[in-house]
Amino acid sequence: MNFEQTFKNIDDLLYKDSGADSELDYIGQTSWVMFLRYLDELEQDKADEAELRGEDYNFILDSAYRWPNWAMPKGPDGKLDHHKAMTGPDLVQFVDNKLFPYLAEFKQKADNPKTIEYKIGEIFSELKNKIQSGYNLREILEYADELPFRASTDKHELSHLYESKIKNMGNAGRNGGQYYTPRPLIRAMINVVDPQIGEKIYDGAAGSCGFLCEAYEYLYERMEKTTDNLKTLQEETLYGKEKKNLAYVIGIMNMILHGIEAPNLIHMNTLGENIRDIQEKNRYHVILANPPFGGKERKEVQQNFDIKTGETASLFLQHFIKSLKTGGRAAIVIKNTFLSNADNASISLRKHLLESCNLHTILDSQQVHLQVQV
Structure with missing residues (x-):
C-alpha cells in the first residue's frame, strides 16, 4: 500500500x-x-x-x-x-x-x-x-x-513519513521550528560522541526526539543483537524531557515508530529542576541536544542555577554540564554568538565550561560551520 x-x-x-x-x-x-x-x-x-x-x-x-x-x-x-x-x-x-x-x-x-x-x-x-x-x-x-x-519494514517507512511531517511543521513557521533539527546535523553530532550500548543517553530539550531516535538507529546498527543488548537499548539507554504538550506527544510517537516500545520521555520543564539536586546516579554518559534559543525564564526558575540569566540556552548548558557523568561526552547545538558574547553570564558560563567538561560543541547558525573540541 x-x-x-x-x-x-x-x-x-x-x-x-x-x-x-x-x-x-x-x-x-x-x-x-x-x-x-x-x-x-x-x-x-x-x-x-x-x-x-x-x-x-x-x-x-x-x-x-x-x-x-x-x-x-x-x-x-x-x-x-x-x-x-x-x-x-x-x-x-x-x-x-x-x-x-x-x-x-x-x-x-x-x-x-x-x-x-x-x-x-x-x-x-x-x-x-x-x-x-x-x-x-x-x-x-x-x-x-x-x-x-x-x-519492522512498515514501521521504518512510517517513521520516515512521520519525520517528514515534523519537518513540514517546522517549516510552517511560528513555533513549529522548535520541533525539528536537521538530521544531517544530528548524525554528525552522534558520530562525534560515538555512543556505546550500555551508556545512558540524554536530551533534556527533546522536542520531537530526533536526537534520541537517531541515537537508537546508530546503536541498533552497530551493536551485537543479543537479548540483553536489545533489552538494554529499549529500556535503559535513551532518556528525555520535554516541556511542551504537543512536542511531548510527537516525541513519544516518533520514538514508537522508530521501534522504542515505551519511551523514557518525561513531560516536564527541565529548567524547573534545581541543578544542585542532581547527583551522580542522575547523570548520563552521553548528552545530545538542541536547546531553545532566545527564550526567557522567570526569576524563580533562574534560582535553580549558579549563573543567573534569563536566556534559556544558557540555563540548559548549565543543566547539561551538571547532568554529565565524569568522563561523559556531550554534543550540544548553541548560538553562534556564544563564544563572543561579552555579558557577565556568557563570560562566566564559558569559564565554567572550560573548568567543568571535556565537551564537544557544535555551533550552528542555519548550517554547521564550526566544530570545537574543548
Missing part, C-alpha cells in the same frame, strides 16, 4: 475540518489516532505471544475502548460493519466525552512514568480531539486502520 498517500488523505480531511487549522494541529491529531492504532497492534502481538505460551493476556484497555470495538468494528467479511460503527456526532461525542477521559485516567493508575500505561494517560491528558466532524473522523480512522505497525 502507499503509506504516503494515506498520510496525504488524512491531511486533506483535517484541512477540510473546521477544528484543525494548522500543520501543528494536523500532526497532533494524526498522532493520537496513530498512537491508538499502534497500541492495538502492540496488544494483539502480546496477546498472540501469551497464547503461544498457553497463558492469558490482560489487555491494558477495557473492551469498549479497544480499536476494533469503537474505531473499526468489522463484520465476518473483514470489512467495516456500518451497523456497529459510530459516525457523525455520535462518534465525536464518544471520543470527547468517553474515550479521552477514560484514557487520561491511566496517568493516575500507572505504577511509574516508564510504563506504556503512564504514557497513555499523559498523552490523553494533554491532547484534545480537534476533529469536529464525526464524518471526517470516521474516514480518518479508516485510513489509519490501513497502516500496519507489526512489520
Whole structure:
C-alpha cells in the first residue's frame, strides 16, 4: 500500500475540518489516532505471544475502548460493519466525552512514568480531539486502520513519513521550528560522541526526539543483537524531557515508530529542576541536544542555577554540564554568538565550561560551520 498517500488523505480531511487549522494541529491529531492504532497492534502481538505460551493476556484497555470495538468494528467479511460503527456526532461525542477521559485516567493508575500505561494517560491528558466532524473522523480512522505497525519494514517507512511531517511543521513557521533539527546535523553530532550500548543517553530539550531516535538507529546498527543488548537499548539507554504538550506527544510517537516500545520521555520543564539536586546516579554518559534559543525564564526558575540569566540556552548548558557523568561526552547545538558574547553570564558560563567538561560543541547558525573540541 502507499503509506504516503494515506498520510496525504488524512491531511486533506483535517484541512477540510473546521477544528484543525494548522500543520501543528494536523500532526497532533494524526498522532493520537496513530498512537491508538499502534497500541492495538502492540496488544494483539502480546496477546498472540501469551497464547503461544498457553497463558492469558490482560489487555491494558477495557473492551469498549479497544480499536476494533469503537474505531473499526468489522463484520465476518473483514470489512467495516456500518451497523456497529459510530459516525457523525455520535462518534465525536464518544471520543470527547468517553474515550479521552477514560484514557487520561491511566496517568493516575500507572505504577511509574516508564510504563506504556503512564504514557497513555499523559498523552490523553494533554491532547484534545480537534476533529469536529464525526464524518471526517470516521474516514480518518479508516485510513489509519490501513497502516500496519507489526512489520519492522512498515514501521521504518512510517517513521520516515512521520519525520517528514515534523519537518513540514517546522517549516510552517511560528513555533513549529522548535520541533525539528536537521538530521544531517544530528548524525554528525552522534558520530562525534560515538555512543556505546550500555551508556545512558540524554536530551533534556527533546522536542520531537530526533536526537534520541537517531541515537537508537546508530546503536541498533552497530551493536551485537543479543537479548540483553536489545533489552538494554529499549529500556535503559535513551532518556528525555520535554516541556511542551504537543512536542511531548510527537516525541513519544516518533520514538514508537522508530521501534522504542515505551519511551523514557518525561513531560516536564527541565529548567524547573534545581541543578544542585542532581547527583551522580542522575547523570548520563552521553548528552545530545538542541536547546531553545532566545527564550526567557522567570526569576524563580533562574534560582535553580549558579549563573543567573534569563536566556534559556544558557540555563540548559548549565543543566547539561551538571547532568554529565565524569568522563561523559556531550554534543550540544548553541548560538553562534556564544563564544563572543561579552555579558557577565556568557563570560562566566564559558569559564565554567572550560573548568567543568571535556565537551564537544557544535555551533550552528542555519548550517554547521564550526566544530570545537574543548
